[in-house]
Amino acid sequence: xxxxxxxxxxxxxxxxxxxxxxxxxxxxxxxxxxxxxxxxxxxxxxxxxxxxxxxxxxxxxxxxxxxxxxxxxxxxxxxxxxxxxxxxxxxxxxxxxxxxxxxxxxxxxxxxxxxxxxxxxxxxxxxxxxxxxxxxxxxxx
Amino acid sequence: xxxxxxxxxxxxxxxxxxxxxxxxxxxxxxxxxxxxxxxxxxxxxxxxxxxxxxxxxxxxxxxxxxxxxxxxxxxxxxxxxxxxxxxxxxxxxxxxxxxxxxxxxxxxxxxxxxxxxxxxxxxxxxxxxxxxxxxxxxxxxxxxxxxxxxxxxxxxxxxxxxxxxxxxxxxxxxxxxxxxxxxxxxxxxxxxxxxxxxxxxxxxxxxxxxxxxxxxxxxxxxxxxxxxxxxxxxxxxxxxxxxxxxxxxxxxxxxxxxxxxxxxxxxxxxxxxxxxxxxxxxx
Numbered sequence: 456x457x458x459x460x461x462x463x464x465x466x467x468x469x470x471x472x473x474x475x476x477x478x479x480x481x482x483x484x485x486x487x488x489x490x491x492x493x494x495x496x497x498x499x500x501x502x503x504x505x506x507x508x509x510x511x512x513x514x515x516x517x518x519x520x521x522x523x524x525x526x527x528x529x530x531x532x533x534x535x536x537x538x539x540x541x542x543x544x545x546x547x548x549x550x551x552x553x554x555x556x557x558x559x560x561x562x563x564x565x566x567x568x569x570x571x572x573x574x575x576x577x578x579x580x581x582x583x584x585x586x587x588x589x590x591x592x593x594x595x596x
Numbered sequence: 597x598x599x600x601x602x603x604x605x606x607x608x609x610x611x612x613x614x615x616x617x618x619x620x621x622x623x624x625x626x627x628x629x630x631x632x633x634x635x636x637x638x639x640x641x642x643x644x645x646x647x648x649x650x651x652x653x654x655x656x657x658x659x660x661x662x663x664x665x666x667x668x669x670x671x672x673x674x675x676x677x678x679x680x681x682x683x684x685x686x687x688x689x690x691x692x693x694x695x696x697x698x699x700x701x702x703x704x705x706x707x708x709x710x711x712x713x714x715x716x717x718x719x720x721x722x723x724x725x726x727x728x729x730x731x732x733x734x735x736x737x738x739x740x741x742x743x744x745x746x747x748x749x750x751x752x753x754x755x756x757x758x759x760x761x762x763x764x765x766x767x768x769x770x771x772x773x774x775x776x777x778x779x780x781x782x783x784x785x786x787x788x789x790x791x792x793x794x795x796x797x798x799x800x801x802x803x804x805x806x807x808x809x810x811x812x813x814x815x816x817x818x819x820x821x822x823x824x825x826x827x828x829x830x831x832x833x834x835x836x837x838x839x840x841x842x843x844x845x846x847x848x849x850x851x852x853x854x855x856x857x858x859x860x861x862x863x864x865x866x867x868x869x870x871x872x873x874x875x876x877x878x879x
Contacts, residue, residue, distance in 0.1 A: 535827065539787030542822035557827035559794050564827075570876045 459484045461491050467499040467568060468492065468530075469561070473506040481517040485524060492528045499568035500525045503561055505536035515550050522555050531571050532556065535564040599659035603720045608654035611647065614704040619647050621703045625696035630689055642693065645672050650697075650728075661727050673728060677735035681743065690736045694729040698722055756782050758789040765797045765866045766790065767859065769834075771804030779815035786819060790828045796873075797866040798823055801859050803834030813848040820853050829869070831855070833862035 456479050462469040468491055474480065488500065502518065504510065522532040533556045545552070556571075558564035599607070611618055623640045630639070649669040656665035673694070680690040701721055705714055756778070761767045768786050772778075786798055800816060802808065820830040833856040835843070843850075856862040 533827075537826045539784055539791060539822070539826070542787060542825040543783060543818075545825055546818045546822045551821070552825060557825055559791060559796060559827045563794065563796060566873070567827075570873060573876055 456480065456483065458487070461487050463491070463495055463497065464565075466497055466572075467501055467565060468495065468497045469501050469503065471503040471506065476507075476514050476517060481513075485517075485521055488521060489524055489528065492525060492530050498530050498572060499565075500530050500532045501561060501564045501568070502532065502534045503536045503564075504534060504541075505538070507541065508538070510537070510541045510545060512548075512550055515545070515552055518552060518555055531568055533558050533564040533567050535559065535561050599654075599720050599724055603717060604654040604659040606717055607659075607721050607724075608651050610701075610704065611651050611654070615647065615651075618697075618700045618704055619643050622647065622696045622700035625699035626693040629692045630685075633685070639693075642676055643696070646676065646694070646697075649673075659724055661724075661731060669728075670731065673732045674735045677732045678739045681736050681739035687733055687736050691729045691733045694732050695725060697725050697728075752778060752781055756785050758785050760789075760793055760795070761799065761863055762867065764793075764795045764870055765799065765863060766793060766795045767799040767801055767863075769801040769804060769859075772806065774805060774812045774815055776811075776815070779812075779819075783815070783819045783822065787822060787826060790823060790826060796828050797869065798828055798830045799859065799862045799866065800830055800832050801834040801862070802832065802839070803836070803859070805834075805839075808839050808842055808848075810846055810848060813843065813846075813850075817850070817853075829854075831862040831865055833857070833859045 456477075457474045459470060459472055459474065459480065461484075462471075468488065470484065470488065472484075476484075491497070492500070500521070502521065504514075504518075507514065518532075518534055522534075525532045534552065535558045537557060556567060558567050619640065623636060623643045626643060627634070627636060627639055649672040653659060653661075653666040653669040660666060661670065676693065677690055680693075698721075701718065705718060707714065707718070751772070756768065756770075758766055758768045766786070766789050768782060768789075770782065774782070786800070789795070790798055800819065802816070805812065816832065820832075823830045831854045832850065835855060835857060854862075854865060856865060
């Protein structure tokens with residue numbers, strides 16, 4: 456069975472789909488990706504579908520479920536490189552990729568992820584020490 | 597339907613011996629309905645060409661327009677029909693030129709002599725001329741159809757340029773009516789340009805679109821959704837007051853798609869969005 460490689464670039468995992476997706480390949484990709492997100496602690500996933508000539512409801516559902524899985528693990532998903540012909544077909548079929556962010560190419564996808572990351576509240580900003588200092592000490596009368 | 601060898605032989609001799617007189621009165625007959633739009637010299641030249649071709653194909657024995665022997669005659673007729681069609685003459689004005697031969701024949705044949713053979717020959721000749729006229733008419737129609745389809749193709753290529761307005765902003769000014777075939781071309785061009793220039797913003801300018809009905813709106817909406825799927829945002833601009841009223845009257849919903857009155861507004865909107873993205877990245 457063919458496996459889709461998952462590459463780590465900085466804080467981002469890059470998946471470039473070059474093969475026809477089958478049930479097994481899709482399931483393996485979902486598992487691999489979930490494992491890698493947990494293992495690396497990445498906060499962004501870019502799925503490059505430049506190599507896909509056909510995106511049907513199966514691939515659409517796969518992309519949606521990958522996005523949902525990633526979101527549960529606190530990683531944002533961006534699908535990049537969709538071809539014009541593919542986009543037109545999806546529109547004609549009335550399929551929409553709900554809950555998936557898209558960008559024109561990998562570069563734009565990385566920008567989008569950086570932007571989404573910057574918009575989030577900074578997790579290092581909380582001064583946890585202050586609360587902990589007062590924790591357990593007798594309440595001031 | 598052709599002529600027998602004897603009939604065509606007699607007709608050829610007749611046309612040959614009175615060549616000058618026949619072409620002269622043929623040209624006269626053809627000139628009348630054209631009302632001076634072709635000079636007599638031009639017309640005479642065309643008629644002489646036709647005359648020569650007719651005589652040649654009659655000389656080859658039994659006349660048949662579909663036979664190989666009549667290839668030259670067919671080519672002459674097609675040439676005539678083509679040039680007439682391209683110069684804007686009507687179908688009648690084209691075929692009348694061929695039918696002028698009937699009149700010319702009357703002038704050289706002794707119809708009042710009482711010879712029944714002459715009348716039979718004349719009838720056969722008329723049938724042949726009818727055939728030539730129909731052939732010319734069909735060539736004329738074919739040429740016109742070619743002209744129309746050529747023009748439609750040119751229009752398709754002409755009317756859909758995608759221009760790059762700014763770094764990251766492309767625009768497509770739509771002109772004329774937007775049918776399904778053109779909408780498809782527009783859609784593909786726009787999406788391909790988005791990928792090529794890696795522009796996240798596209799402006800669809802409909803200043804030149806005469807009318808927006810539900811079908812046109814549907815095409816534009818599809819393009820916008822397809823662009824979104826690819827990760828680009830579309831802005832619709834150039835909506836004229838009248839069209840805005842039509843859109844509302846028809847109940848067309850553009851949803852969360854940005855619509856602007858002018859191309860300038862749309863460009864400003866796109867630049868502002870790009871600026872916001874850039875700032876967001878820096879912070």
